[in-house]
Amino acid sequence: MCLTVSSLQSAWAVDGTSYVSTKQQKGSFALAAAGKVAPLYASAADWPGVLRAAKDLQADVNRVTKLTPTLSTDKAPTGKEVVLIGTIGKSPLIDQLIRAKKLDVSGVTGKWEVFVNQVVEKPLPGVERALVIAGSDKRGTIYGIYDLSQQMGVSPWYWWADVPVPPQKSLYVAAGRHTQGEPAVKYRGIFINDEAPALSGWSKEKFGGVNSKMYVHMFELILRLKGNYLWPAMWGNAFSDDDPQNPALADEYGIVMGTSHHEPLTRAHDEWRRYGKGGAWNYQTNAAALQEFWRGGMQRMGTRENVVSIGMRGDGDEPMSQESNIALLEKIVADQRQIIAETTGKPADQTPQMWALYKEVQDYYDKGMRVPDDVTLLLCDDNWGNIRKLPKLGDKPRSGGYGIYYHFDYVGGPRNYKWLNTNPLPRIWEQMHLAYEYGVKQIWVVNVGDLKPMELPISFFLDYAWNPNKIGADQVAAYTRQWAAQQFGEKHAVAIADILAKYAKYNARRKPELLDADTYSLATGEWATVVGEYQQLLARAEAINQQLPAASRDAYFELVLHPVRAYANLNELYYTVARNREAAKAGSSTANGFADKAKALFEKDADISRQYNTLLGGKWNHMMDQMHIGYTTWHDEPANKMPAVVTLSPDKITAAREPSTSAPTANNQFVSIEAEHYTQAVNTSAITWQRLPDLGRTAGAVTTFPVTAAPTAAPSGTSPHLEYRLKLAQAGPVTVQAYLAPTLNFTNGQGLRYAVSFDDEAPQIINLHTGMVADNGNRPWEKAVADNIILRTSQHTLAKPGEHVLKFWRVDAGVVLEKLVVDQGGVKPSYLGPPENFPKATGTKASTTEPKGSVGKR
Numbered sequence: 001m002c003l004t005v006s007s008l009q010s011a012w013a014v015d016g017t018s019y020v021s022t023k024q025q026k027g028s029f030a031l032a033a034a035g036k037v038a039p040l041y042a043s044a045a046d047w048p049g050v051l052r053a054a055k056d057l058q059a060d061v062n063r064v065t066k067l068t069p070t071l072s073t074d075k076a077p078t079g080k081e082v083v084l085i086g087t088i089g090k091s092p093l094i095d096q097l098i099r100a101k102k103l104d105v106s107g108v109t110g111k112w113e114v115f116v117n118q119v120v121e122k123p124l125p126g127v128e129r130a131l132v133i134a135g136s137d138k139r140g141t142i143y144g145i146y147d148l149s150q151q152m153g154v155s156p157w158y159w160w161a162d163v164p165v166p167p168q169k170s171l172y173v174a175a176g177r178h179t180q181g182e183p184a185v186k187y188r189g190i191f192i193n194d195e196a197p198a199l200s201g202w203s204k205e206k207f208g209g210v211n212s213k214m215y216v217h218m219f220e221l222i223l224r225l226k227g228n229y230l231w232p233a234m235w236g237n238a239f240s241d242d243d244p245q246n247p248a249l250a251d252e253y254g255i256v257m258g259t260s261h262h263e264p265l266t267r268a269h270d271e272w273r274r275y276g277k278g279g280a281w282n283y284q285t286n287a288a289a290l291q292e293f294w295r296g297g298m299q300r301m302g303t304r305e306n307v308v309s310i311g312m313r314g315d316g317d318e319p320m321s322q323e324s325n326i327a328l329l330e331k332i333v334a335d336q337r338q339i340i341a342e343t344t345g346k347p348a349d350q351t352p353q354m355w356a357l358y359k360e361v362q363d364y365y366d367k368g369m370r371v372p373d374d375v376t377l378l379l380c381d382d383n384w385g386n387i388r389k390l391p392k393l394g395d396k397p398r399s400g401g402y403g404i405y406y407h408f409d410y411v412g413g414p415r416n417y418k419w420l421n422t423n424p425l426p427r428i429w430e431q432m433h434l435a436y437e438y439g440v441k442q443i444w445v446v447n448v449g450d451l452k453p454m455e456l457p458i459s460f461f462l463d464y465a466w467n468p469n470k471i472g473a474d475q476v477a478a479y480t481r482q483w484a485a486q487q488f489g490e491k492h493a494v495a496i497a498d499i500l501a502k503y504a505k506y507n508a509r510r511k512p513e514l515l516d517a518d519t520y521s522l523a524t525g526e527w528a529t530v531v532g533e534y535q536q537l538l539a540r541a542e543a544i545n546q547q548l549p550a551a552s553r554d555a556y557f558e559l560v561l562h563p564v565r566a567y568a569n570l571n572e573l574y575y576t577v578a579r580n581r582e583a584a585k586a587g588s589s590t591a592n593g594f595a596d597k598a599k600a601l602f603e604k605d606a607d608i609s610r611q612y613n614t615l616l617g618g619k620w621n622h623m624m625d626q627m628h629i630g631y632t633t634w635h636d637e638p639a640n641k642m643p644a645v646v647t648l649s650p651d652k653i654t655a656a657r658e659p660s661t662s663a664p665t666a667n668n669q670f671v672s673i674e675a676e677h678y679t680q681a682v683n684t685s686a687i688t689w690q691r692l693p694d695l696g697r698t699a700g701a702v703t704t705f706p707v708t709a710a711p712t713a714a715p716s717g718t719s720p721h722l723e724y725r726l727k728l729a730q731a732g733p734v735t736v737q738a739y740l741a742p743t744l745n746f747t748n749g750q751g752l753r754y755a756v757s758f759d760d761e762a763p764q765i766i767n768l769h770t771g772m773v774a775d776n777g778n779r780p781w782e783k784a785v786a787d788n789i790i791l792r793t794s795q796h797t798l799a800k801p802g803e804h805v806l807k808f809w810r811v812d813a814g815v816v817l818e819k820l821v822v823d824q825g826g827v828k829p830s831y832l833g834p835p836e837n838f839p840k841a842t843g844t845k846a847s848t849t850e851p852k853g854s855v856g857k858r
Contacts, residue, residue, distance in 0.1 A: 019117070019174040020151035027175030029119045029131045030081050031152070032168070037061055037069040038131070042085040043093055044073040047138040049254040053145045054085050056220070060149040063158070063165040078126035085133045087141045094134050097123055103132055104177060111136045112186065113228065115144030117178040131173050139228055139254045146224045147180065148173075155486050156224035159217055161455050161558050162616060163487045164551040180226075180466065184436070187256060187307060187403070187443040188465040189222065189229025190458060192451060194411040194418055196235060199450035201622030210237045212245035218451070219253040227462045229256045229307070229445060238268035240300055251304040258306060258445070261356030261378065261405060262313040265294035265336060266301050272315065281315035283332050294336060298343035307352045307443065310336045310375065311361065326369040333371050349374035354403060354443060356380065359775070362389055366748065376442045378403040379435075382744060382774040383410040384785040385423065387431050390438040390746045393708055403443025404435045406461070408454050410447065413776035414786050416636055417511040418449050419628040420563050423457045424504040425476050426695035427741065429464065430703070434746065434814060436468045437707050452623050455559055456500055459483060473692050477501065487559060488552055492544050496560060499541050501694055503564050506534060509697045509832065512570055512628050514786050517578040517643060521830040529835070531575045534568040541565075554616055562624075566608050570629070573601040577643045579658065584646035587654030595645040602642045605629065668729040669826020673838040674699040675739075675808075675817040678722040687712075687720045687810065696818035697788060697832055701741060703816045715755045715763045715809035722817075724806040726838065728824065731801050734758075735823045736794045738766070738808070739833055741816035742784040745769040754817070755809035756794045763809045764794045787831070789818070 024030070031038050042054040054071055062068045070077065076084065076093055086094035088109055097103040102123050108114045114136040123130040133148065135141025150156065152171055155163040192199065200210060207213040210233050222230060230250070232239035239257070240247045250257050263269050272281060272293065279289045298308075312332050333355070337348040344351055354376040357365050362380070371377070379402055381387050391402050408423045410416065432444070444465045448454045460479065464471055471479055480501055485493035509530075510519055520527040541564045548556055580594035609624040630641025676699060681689040687709050695701040704720055712719050728734070736756050745751045751769030768790050772780040784790050798804060808817060821833055828834075 018151055019176075019178045020148070021172050021174065022168050022170050024170070024172050025174060027119065028172040029129055029175070031083070031131065031171040031173055032061065032065045032067060033170045033172070035067070035169075037065060037067045038081045038083050039070040039072065039077040039079060040083045040085065041072050041076050041093070043091040045092065046085075046087050046090045046141070047254070048252045049138055050085065050087055050090075050135075050141045050145075052253065053142045053223070057083075057085075057145050057149060060152060060154045060165075061171075063154055064152050064168050064171065066167065076124060076127075078124075080128045081130070082127055083131045083133065084123065085141065085145065087135050087138060090138075091134075094132070097132065097134075103134060105134060105136075107179070107181070108134065108136045108140070111140070111182045113137060113139045113143060114182050115140045115147065115179060117144050117148060117173070119173060119175045139223070142223055142254055143180075143226050146226070147178075149224070150486075156221060156459070157455055157487065157555070157559075160221050160452065161487070161555050162619070163555045166489070183226070183466045184468055185441050185444045185465040186401075187229040187258075187445070188227045188462050189231070189256070189258070189443075189445045190227065190451070191231035191260060191405075191445055191447045192218070192233040192449075193231075193260070193447050194235065194409060194416075194449050195233045195237070197625040198418075198452075198623050199233065200236075201625055202450075202620065205621055206619075209242065211243040212249050215246055216249055216253070219250060219255050222255060222462075223253065225459060225462045226466050228254070229258060229443070231258050231260050231445060232268075234260055234263060234269050236270055238270045238274070240266065240297075241268065241271055241274065247301075247304055256305040256307060258354070259309050261309065261358040261361075261380075264309050264312060265297040265339065266306055266308060267294060267297040269315075271297075283312060283328065287335075291335060291339060295339050295343060298339055301343075307354050307376070308340060309356065310353050310371070311355045313358070313361065326364055326367060329364060329369055330371075333375075337372070348372075349399075352376070353400070354378045356405060357389065358405065372400075373398050374400045376400040376403050378405050378443060378445075379440065380405045381407055381431070382781070382785065383407050383412055384742070385427060385431060386742050386744045386774070386785070387435060387746050388744050388774050389748055390435060390440065392747075393438065397439075401442030402438075402440040403445065404432070404440050406432070406444070406446040408446055408457050409449030411635070413634040414782040415511065415513045415631060415634050417513050418636075419512055419626045420507055420567060421454050421457060421504055422507040422511050423454070424501070424508050424695070425457065425460050425480060426473075426692055426700075427508070428457060428460060429471065429473060429476050430692055430695060430701075430741070430816060431743075432461070432464055433468065433473070434707050450623060450626075452620065453558065453563060456480070456483060456504075473690055477693060487555060488548065492547065495540065495544055496556075499537060499544075499560055499564065502533075502537055503560075503567065505694065505697070506530075506537070507563070507567055508788055510786065510788065512567060513631055515570065515574055517574045517581060519574065519831055520578075521828070522578055522582055524828050524830045524834070526830045526832060527575045527578055530832075531568075531571050534564075534571050538564050538568040557615060558612070558620070562608065562612050566605070569601055569604050569608060573598055573605065573629075574643065576601060577645055580645045583658050584648055586659040587648065587652060588658055589648070589653045589656050590658040591646055591648050591653075595647050598645050599642065602629070602640075605640070669824045670834060671726050671728065671822040671838055672834040672836050673724055673726070673806075673820045673822070674836050675702045675722075675819055676700040677724075677836070677838060677840055678702070678808075679725045679805075680723040682718060682721050682723065684718070684720055689720065689722060689810075692816065695816065696741065697739075698819060699836070701816045701818045704810045704813060707813045709813050711753075711812050712810050715765070715811055720810040722808040724808070724820065724838070725803065726806060726822065727803055728798065728801055728822065730824055731798050732824070734796050734798055736796060736806065737821040737823060737827075737833065738792045738794075738817060739819035739821070740768060740790040740792065741818060742788060742790050743768070743814055743816055744774050745772070746814065747812075752815050753811040754815050755811055756796075757807045757809065758796050758798060758804050761796070763807070764796075765811060766792050766794055768792060768815065
């Protein structure tokens with residue numbers, strides 16, 4: 001039973017339902033009413049992490065009601081209504097309720113991380129009604145506790161994003177059982193990486209370093225988000241060596257620790273610098289020292305929960321030497337597993353392990369290297385959010401399964417991106433849906449940089465990992481609305497969610513670190529349009545800020561207003577620089593005004609960052625220290641650098657006006673079409689076209705489901721395709737430009753393909769990945785990720801002007817189409833392609849050529 005509630009700001013679950021209300025219902029449990037709160041009980045015999053989370057619940061009730069419930073651990077409280085907390089098999093009281101058939105634990109006992117929050121009548125002598133929070137294991141109980149906290153109105157981001165807790169005088173828990181079942185993905189977590197200068201500077205100032213005083217806040221956040229897994233900060237930091245309380249507290253809280261893809265056997269990268277005695281990180285020449293080093297890591301781990309990284313890369317996240325070969329790497333893994341077995345005193349396959357197929361390590365796998373079946377194969381994206389490889393359909397299942405290492409932040413080519421969130425949820429959904437459908441269910445871990453300002457994508461990544469079936473492609477916007485309501489209340493949730501979605505979409509067109517004065521076209525008016533879109537977004541964001549209660553404005557600034565202000569200003573800066581340079585070329589007197597304005601916008605950028613760093617008395621000081629203007633290569637410079645502008649001396653000025661930068665567009669010489677505006681979608685009984693709302697640089701996208709369906713070898717007739725009915729002014733040659741999401745060749749076949757045709761001509765099959773390898777130095781890949789698009793063309797000849805049907809044919813699954821442009825010579829160069837001028841179709845009759853199929857219409 002679930003009760004939908006709108007009176008609580010955070011009465012929210014992934015599916016938008018709630019079981020906590022401010023109003024009493026039949027059979028509901030009074031957690032807080034009439035100035036009193038129900039007492040809490042947890043057995044002293046339970047896990048320390050459960051007892052600690054119970055104290056958090058005690059504090060959370062106070063945050064909401066300003067009343068503090070008692071928390072006892074020795075004797076169960078008596079009274080009309082009490083809260084009983086415990087883990088099955090660890091809490092004698094919970095076990096007693098199960099034996100007495102008072103508590104229904106079907107679907108809970110023996111499961112991984114499952115909780116049930118259940119109202120139980122007359123559970124014990126002297127108790128009329130209890131709210132029982134019971135877990136199948138340590139984290140199951142902890143999740144049950146934090147689930148109740150969320151339902152009461154405490155956002156998981158109450159500390160990390162300063163989200164206020166709306167006060168309530170009454171809290172009632174609906175009668176019945178409340179559970180979210182078992183998580184779909186076993187290990188769900190984040191990687192703190194590339195942590196200088198932001199998180200490292202902040203941690204040093206606030207906590208004296210990246211230590212347990214800081215990490216306990218991170219552990220709590222992960223658990224409140226129903227995650228369970230962490231790769232800790234590792235550049236110059238060593239989690240277990242820097243502060244012995246780090247691993248001890250992680251285990252107490254209930255966090256499963258790991259190390260990044262190039263840190264074997266729990267040893268942090270920096271520990272080799274500290275304890276390697278200057279020896280080479282080379283197994284061929286220094287095996288004994290490396291074995292001793294790794295053994296120390298495993299001995300230190302003890303019985304704490306870890307997923308142990310195995311394998312070996314070069315020192316410092318680099319490829320190993322060319323002399324390294326598969327036989328050597330397989331020996332390294334065998335030796336590491338022997339160390340694992342010897343130090344744990346049990347067979348190696350009883351300790352969770354993972355081998356990351358990161359960058360060149362995937363090549364070793366592709367060439368035949370294998371690890372034992374119990375080791376999780378951690379597959380990876382290309383560092384830009386595009387998955388490189390997925391399991392081959394039909395392969396024998398592996399007991400260790402598969403994982404994904406994904407990125408919201410990256411240091412590397414073609415350019416670092418670390419400053420702002422540039423990760424739209426629709427694309428995360430599409431790629432992780434792909435992974436899940438291909439059976440990747442053991443580990444999902446995402447590189448989140450400094451953690452802030454990735455709050456929304458972190459929430460989404462972990463929620464989606466818990467239950468991918470709860471969030472469909474057409475429910476991502478609803479998720480964002482619910483998330484906005486959780487942080488800011490229902491009143492402005494729709495508007496705030498739209499701003500959150502749009503700023504991520506706009507930011508993702510080109511990472512801010514890659515943006516420059518030449519990104520967009522002045523000549524077509526594209527620059528002016530892009531800046532105008534951001535100014536409109538900023539105006540809306542500023543207006544909402546004025547309407548929010550004062551208590552919400554700090555959180556709003558961090559989560560919404562700052563990124564919009566910052567990127568709107570950055571776009572305007574580069575637009576102004578572009579206008580300055582163009583005016584200077586024409587000898588226009590406006591050049592100097594644009595130069596002055598650009599300098600002011602550059603200073604404003606620093607002011608916006610300063611405002612973030614000084615918010616709340618400097619709580620987040622240094623979190624916006626990341627440079628983002630003035631890159632000359634892929635890596636950071638010491639500080640932001642003002643883009644070069646031109647100032648004209650009086651003798652160089654030959655015109656008073658700004659030169660015209662908007663040339664007339666020959667609309668009748670091209671047709672620009674957003675992919676989702678098809679006239680007709682021809683499906684079959686097995687394959688259907690699916691809109692991916694808001695995915696892409698300009699509008700939405702389309703793809704086919706299921707993503708595991710076999711290729712359509714010879715597209716024709718009634719095989720799956722999209723139809724666009726259009727009018728062309730002239731006959732003769734035409735070019736069709738297809739704008740496609742930068743999906744990689746994740747099947748490792750010949751490349752993903754689609755086909756294009758006009759009318760009844762034979763479809764031309766086009767390969768997305770000809771010449772493309774996801775590696776630095778490969779120009780097609782670098783351009784695809786920098787532009788966030790793959791652009792492919794096909795050539796056609798039309799016998800006559802007038803009406804035609806453009807057909808986009810499905811060949812391979814996973815191809816995501818964003819836009820089509822039919823060019824007869826009128827398209828001028830631009831970054832996003834020409835704006836849509838395709839008249840929106842009203843739909844046509846369903847095809848009847850395949851009785852078992854279906855036809856979707858716009």
